[in-house]
Amino acid sequence: MFGYSGKILHIDLIEQKTWVEGKTEDWYKIWIGGVSMATRLCWENITPGCDPYSPENPVCFANGIFAGTPVPVGGKYGLASKSPMTGFIGDSLSGSWFSIALKRASWDGVVIHGTSEEWVYLFIDDERVEFRDASKLMGLGTFATEEAIRDELADDQVRSATIGPAGENMVRFANVTNDGRQAGRTGHGSVWASKKLKAVSVRGTKGITVADPETLNKLSFDITKAAQGPHTSKYRLLGTVTNVLNMNKLGLLPTRNYQEGVFEDAEKVSGEYLHEHHHVKTIACAQCPIACEQMSMAKTGPWDGAMTGIEYECLFANSSNLGINDLNASIRLIEVADHGGMDAMSMGITISWAMESFEKGVLTKEDFKCEKYPDGLELTFGNGMAAVATAEMIRDQIGIGKLLSQGTKRASEKIDEERGTKSYQWAMNSKGLETAGYEARGLKTFSLGSAVGTRGPCHNRTASYDPDIKGVVDRFTVDDTRGELARSTEEYAAVYDTLPLCKFIRRCFTGKADRAGAWPMIAKLINATTGWNYEYDDIDLIGERAFTIKKAFNIREGWKRTDDTLPYRWMNEPMTKGPSAGHFTSDEELEYMKDLYYKAKGWNNDGMIPKEKLKELGMPDVAEQIGV
Amino acid sequence: MDNIQVLVEFTGISRMLTGEMEYQLPLTDGDVMMDVVRAIGRKFPTLVGEVIEKNGETLIPTNLFSVNGKQILNEKQLQYQPKDGDRLILLSLLAGG
Numbered sequence: 242m243f244g245y246s247g248k249i250l251h252i253d254l255i256e257q258k259t260w261v262e263g264k265t266e267d268w269y270k271i272w273i274g275g276v277s278m279a280t281r282l283c284w285e286n287i288t289p290g291c292d293p294y295s296p297e298n299p300v301c302f303a304n305g306i307f308a309g310t311p312v313p314v315g316g317k318y319g320l321a322s323k324s325p326m327t328g329f330i331g332d333s334l335s336g337s338w339f340s341i342a343l344k345r346a347s348w349d350g351v352v353i354h355g356t357s358e359e360w361v362y363l364f365i366d367d368e369r370v371e372f373r374d375a376s377k378l379m380g381l382g383t384f385a386t387e388e389a390i391r392d393e394l395a396d397d398q399v400r401s402a403t404i405g406p407a408g409e410n411m412v413r414f415a416n417v418t419n420d421g422r423q424a425g426r427t428g429h430g431s432v433w434a435s436k437k438l439k440a441v442s443v444r445g446t447k448g449i450t451v452a453d454p455e456t457l458n459k460l461s462f463d464i465t466k467a468a469q470g471p472h473t474s475k476y477r478l479l480g481t482v483t484n485v486l487n488m489n490k491l492g493l494l495p496t497r498n499y500q501e502g503v504f505e506d507a508e509k510v511s512g513e514y515l516h517e518h519h520h521v522k523t524i525a526c527a528q529c530p531i532a533c534e535q536m537s538m539a540k541t542g543p544w545d546g547a548m549t550g551i552e553y554e555c556l557f558a559n560s561s562n563l564g565i566n567d568l569n570a571s572i573r574l575i576e577v578a579d580h581g582g583m584d585a586m587s588m589g590i591t592i593s594w595a596m597e598s599f600e601k602g603v604l605t606k607e608d609f610k611c612e613k614y615p616d617g618l619e620l621t622f623g624n625g626m627a628a629v630a631t632a633e634m635i636r637d638q639i640g641i642g643k644l645l646s647q648g649t650k651r652a653s654e655k656i657d658e659e660r661g662t663k664s665y666q667w668a669m670n671s672k673g674l675e676t677a678g679y680e681a682r683g684l685k686t687f688s689l690g691s692a693v694g695t696r697g698p699c700h701n702r703t704a705s706y707d708p709d710i711k712g713v714v715d716r717f718t719v720d721d722t723r724g725e726l727a728r729s730t731e732e733y734a735a736v737y738d739t740l741p742l743c744k745f746i747r748r749c750f751t752g753k754a755d756r757a758g759a760w761p762m763i764a765k766l767i768n769a770t771t772g773w774n775y776e777y778d779d780i781d782l783i784g785e786r787a788f789t790i791k792k793a794f795n796i797r798e799g800w801k802r803t804d805d806t807l808p809y810r811w812m813n814e815p816m817t818k819g820p821s822a823g824h825f826t827s828d829e830e831l832e833y834m835k836d837l838y839y840k841a842k843g844w845n846n847d848g849m850i851p852k853e854k855l856k857e858l859g860m861p862d863v864a865e866q867i868g869v
Numbered sequence: 870m871d872n873i874q875v876l877v878e879f880t881g882i883s884r885m886l887t888g889e890m891e892y893q894l895p896l897t898d899g900d901v902m903m904d905v906v907r908a909i910g911r912k913f914p915t916l917v918g919e920v921i922e923k924n925g926e927t928l929i930p931t932n933l934f935s936v937n938g939k940q941i942l943n944e945k946q947l948q949y950q951p952k953d954g955d956r957l958i959l960l961s962l963l964a965g966g
Contacts, residue, residue, distance in 0.1 A: 471918060471919050471920075471929055472929075474919050475881055475882045475931070478885055479881055479885065481963045483961065483963060484962070484963050486881065487880055487881065487960045487963075490878070490880065490938050490960065491941075491960075511880075512881065553963070710933075710962060711933060712941035712942055712946055716941070748930070819938065820939045
């Protein structure tokens with residue numbers, strides 16, 4: 242087999258034993274890698290219905306088909322477990338050196354079972370696995386943990402995926418970090434902590450065999466050259482943070498806990514301002530010729546010297562959405578999240594929920610009292626000092642930080658139950674996961690894509706904002722095209738998330754990012770890597786299968802049609818300012834679009850998948866378990 | 870033909886390349902967005918090849934105009950006739966992150 246080793250490594254934390262599972266080439270042709278294969282491994286190895294924090298919930302890595310090859314932006318892997326945020330599939334992507342090391346160690350995937358008695362980290366040294374004492378690593382931040390492991394193993398080529406103090410403390414939205422990148426969403430870090438797993442480290446020393454190296458090199462060279470041209474200028478020069486002003490101009494920038502879509506100080510927290518006043522250097526993942534990550538530093542004030550990589554999603558959540566117009570505070574907030582090992586989006590949005598709760602009198606200064614802040618905190622919008630203090634309380638599980646560390650869904654439910662309030666009305670989540678940085682009230686197709694997302698509302702798992710934001714449809718109205726658009730755009734995204742390839746490369750194949758522009762080249766890359774004969778339709782199937790196995794996983798965990806919904810605010814409160822003023826997605830509109838979407842997917846009106854459909858996709862065992 | 874004025878606003882890469890936040894552009898009533906693209910390409914040649922196609926007449930895909938923050942015009946919709954006082958926002962949208 243070319244491109245794959247044909248082996249999945251299983252690790253049992255209870256017995257401290259390992260075994261190897263062989264997979265057939267036909268299995269790889271269905272599941273490929275990334276989020277699709279990771280979810281399939283989770284499907285095969287989880288005990289259905291288990292508590293996400295139980296030993297029965299496995300940690301599943303699936304490498305990328307192109308990791309370690311010359312294919313640009315192919316150094317990525319998928320990570321899946323049952324999410325403690327949603328109770329459904331938690332699938333994330335991360336990239337860079339860790340995935341290459343895993344590939345060079347000859348593992349297509351890794352499944353970690355059980356729960357350790359003591360804190361451990363795993364060292365995968367090619368075929369050999371060590372269960373190592375993690376006690377010296379406890380309390381270290383994510384980046385510091387990577388460095389400490391390199392020091393302990395006396396090898397600077399060892400790559401590690403780690404959790405930080407937030408994970409150790411069971412912050413529900415804790416994440417997993419490697420090489421400065423995060424498998425950021427759905428709470429993997431707390432799942433790892435429930436297993437007393439501090440890190441997974443890899444040393445890979447072997448080569449990777451592909452079917453047609455000459456062709457793969459030639460194709461990769463051409464794509465790499467294109468990736469340094471105008472199709473990626475915007476990523477290279479400013480990175481994704483440029484979206485702050487874009488979204489603000491369209492009335493779509495989440496502001497003060499999504500109360501509005503325009504922020505009066507957007508210029509002060511824009512990517513342009515960040516670049517001019519805080520930029521330190523631009524960073525690339527391994528195997529990437531684009532380099533989009535903007536390493537930025539706080540330059541003045543109490544957080545002088547705070548530094549981390551800034552992306553749009555973490556920036557909106559920790560600036561406009563908190564009413565904060567000081568990028569020094571935003572950088573420090575994101576640094577607390579990145580070093581502590583927390584999803585900066587969920588953290589920021591949970592703090593914005595707390596700010597609105599404070600301003601509405603649901604929370605008071607008393608609620609924020611702790612040893613460090615005996616007088617409590619004035620957690621009002623725009624108060625950067627209080628926001629940073631709250632982030633640190635979440636990370637360290639101090640005082641009200643314990644409640645906020647559970648995310649907006651659980652925090653609002655608990656407060657509302659205790660105080661008879663209605664803070665769920667401004668808890669910005671769906672399925673328990675906090676929302677993305679696009680105000681869906683002004684993007685009707687994206688509101689559908691957010692509602693039906695298998696891991697919750699997500700900007701990466703669907704590209705359904707594309708037709709709205711690019712003028713293909715009227716973004717303020719609903720029509721009968723939206724079901725098909727949501728289906729098409731989520732399966733498009735799922736192709737990239739399964740290979741995985743960073744989506745920023747999508748125009749560099751032929752200059753056109755649509756299926757016709759990208760799929761033929763992706764098929765050539767797969768064929769040169771594996772020796773298969775994939776064609777256009779096979780690439781489409783990759784996306785459909787990936788989304789289907791995730792949906793099937795959710796159905797087996799109890800998903801029902803009513804779970805495909807939106808936050809109360811997006812369905813009941815029109816914005817009052819800016820170009821998107823007056824708009825929201827009504828219950829009637831959403832249900833209509835869901836009907837269209839389920840039909841476009843070939844599912845029944847309850848959103849269940851017919852057995853025949855699953856069999857057509859090559860999933861007979863899935864058909865037996867959840868097909869209707 | 871009457872003269873009209875529109876305000877072209879730059880964000881992101883177009884702001885970096887032009888060094889300007891906005892530019893007041895005089896047009897003739899009846900001009901379409903393609904005329905706007907030509908005019909700003911002539912005024913700011915650094916945009917050509919990065920945001921504007923090398924022919925100087927259309928936008929490189931993923932660069933868009935928004936009219937007053939509401940209507941969105943992609944590279945295939947440049948027949949729109951701007952009105953006096955329109956804000957034409959040149960956007961380079963990104964996804965992900």
